[in-house]
Amino acid sequence: MAENDGGVVRTPSDVDGAVGPVDYHAVFSVLSAPKAVLAPDLTILDANESLLRTIDAPASAVVGRHYLDIFPANGPDRSAVDRIVLSLERVARTGRLEMIGPHRYDLRGPGGGWAERWWITTNLPVLDAAGRVTAVVHRAEDVTSVVRAGGVAIPGVGRTTGPADATALSVVDQALLLGSSVDRYADVITRERRASLALQDSVLTPPPRIPGLTIDVRYRPAVPEVHVGGDWYDAFVHPDGETTVVVGDVTGHDVAAAAHMGHLRGVLRSVAFATDAGPADALDTTERTAEGLGLQALSTVAVARIGTPGLTGRRAVRWASAGHVPPVVRRADGTARVLADRPSPMLGVGLGGPRTEHRTSLDPGDTLLLYTDGLVERRDRSLRDVLTELPRRVEALGDLAPDQLLDALLAELVPLGSQDDVALVMVHVDGNHERTSAGA
Structure with a gap:
């Protein structure tokens, strides 16, 4: 049985020196997609290096602050942040995973202006042994290049962002083969998941x-x-x-x-x-x-x-x-x-x-x-x-x-x-x- 020592999980083989401890905070820090761990009240408990690089901020400026303090509404799709916050609150309340996207949330570019960015966001509950939500993992996948190249239909925009030519299809096919959810079908998948959850919610009253x-x-x-x-x-x-x-x-x-x-x-x-x-x-x-x-x-x-x-x-x-x-x-x-x-x-x-x-x-x-x-x-x-x-x-x-x-x-x-x-x-x-x- 593994033992947990301050976020470092030690396996039985540690006694023999064959395998060292696994520092899951270090693992979390090097994951490629931007991720944050939030308390149920949406206070940010931790952020990985990818997220800190994306928003160009140190951990000291992020950890301990409310999500909206770090990601205020801005740009052409101001409702995106509202949708994300409502999703985070639902996940914290219900313990059910939710996926949102693609949605637009622009970031500051090198010259100080706003750079167009598109994201797929996944909010995952962390449950304790009794099934209570103790934290929410917030994951953002940058799909800007796929949206621009692949002609992905954007909910609420009523248009596509480019022609669905062979090159774009190749990009999408490669993403699918790699098991990525970042593709032209992300919105369909999200809608299907929401419909499934709505079906079960209507039954489990x-x-x-x-x-x-x-x-x-x-x-x-x-x-x-x-x-x-x-x-x-x-x-x-x-x-x-x-x-x-x-x-x-x-x-x-x-x-x-x-x-x-x-x-x-x-x-x-x-x-x-x-x-x-x-x-x-x-x-x-x-x-x-x-x-x-x-x-x-x-x-x-x-x-x-x-x-x-x-x-x-x-x-x-x-x-x-x-x-x-x-x-x-x-x-x-x-x-x-x-x-x-x-x-x-x-x-x-x-x-x-x-x-x-x-x-x-x-x-x-x-x-x-x-x-x-x-x-x-x-x-x-x-x-x-x-x-x-x-x-x-x-x-x-x-x-x-x-x-x-x-x-x-x-x-x-x-x-x-x-x-x-x-x-x-x-x-x-x-x-x-x-x-x-x-x-x-």
């Missing part, structure tokens, strides 16, 4: 606020730079006051999987709400509906319906699974267990229902946890072993408040990120648990 229940959700993608995939969560209230929560996992973690996920989630939500079907019937009807509509999506899904409270505050729970990993219940006394079920087919394999509906209950202070397999699947361990261990890991987090449980669980089970997407839904029944904890 905040849970409803329900008196007596605390519902919390999390989504962590397997590929941070994409931030779209096939996992989803859902929660909604029925007219009779009961609550349905869902987690699902469509095969894949790319834009196509996100699209299939959105379709399937919509069908399941509509079926469960409109027909007032229980969890097992909702899954069976969703499969038949999806097949009839030609929706080709292989997916595991878990559905739970939580009833309204009785005289003691107890709520009946009905739940069903379509090939999904089983839910976990943590009781008010801190004990936890996996809700075992008989295997049932995933949606989309054509085996049909009827699926089995299971029953349990939640008392005040109890918590129900639904999750996707990215939380528990490991390449070096069997799923059975990890599921056997899971209740103990949940019990170890028993002293945490409900709103801290999911972040702590992610930090505990996938501290370095998962090989698959992870979606989680927690339903906590408010009441005695909080009073007992306060008096303990």
Whole structure:
């Protein structure tokens, strides 16, 4: 295991003297494209040599100052800086990568005048083990020569900057072969990424606020730079006051999987709400509906319906699974267990229902946890072993408040990120648990 010593990562081989420490600040300094590391409030924490050379300023004039102090709006496209700042703020808030460009931001030339410059900007979140944004890496790629030579369409300008002749195409083709994002398709890529994120944002909506229940959700993608995939969560209230929560996992973690996920989630939500079907019937009807509509999506899904409270505050729970990993219940006394079920087919394999509906209950202070397999699947361990261990890991987090449980669980089970997407839904029944904890 590597050790971190003030930004210098030392590997085990350092003990033998075979490999020296890796100074990541030095690595950052020599990277070719201009880069800056910003705090969530957009204070500049560090800048590499390329950025300092580009703006002709020493580090002492940049570090510790707000982004707008170093890059004020100027030139013909004054809105470019506003777009960048809004993007930085979104990335700091949501933890999702964003790309902007090409956009124009002129710099001072050797003679003191303004020199036309075009850029593609990428803002990347730096996350801690709990998934919180601790910093934003701001990367700018100078694409002025490509814009001038290749006839790239510039958003908002309504023109191209030159003929798309064979020479220009050769420049673009070379850039593509080198894996560069700096090419004539950068704007198309950016638009596609934004559309993908908008699709997922429209699906992964905040849970409803329900008196007596605390519902919390999390989504962590397997590929941070994409931030779209096939996992989803859902929660909604029925007219009779009961609550349905869902987690699902469509095969894949790319834009196509996100699209299939959105379709399937919509069908399941509509079926469960409109027909007032229980969890097992909702899954069976969703499969038949999806097949009839030609929706080709292989997916595991878990559905739970939580009833309204009785005289003691107890709520009946009905739940069903379509090939999904089983839910976990943590009781008010801190004990936890996996809700075992008989295997049932995933949606989309054509085996049909009827699926089995299971029953349990939640008392005040109890918590129900639904999750996707990215939380528990490991390449070096069997799923059975990890599921056997899971209740103990949940019990170890028993002293945490409900709103801290999911972040702590992610930090505990996938501290370095998962090989698959992870979606989680927690339903906590408010009441005695909080009073007992306060008096303990």
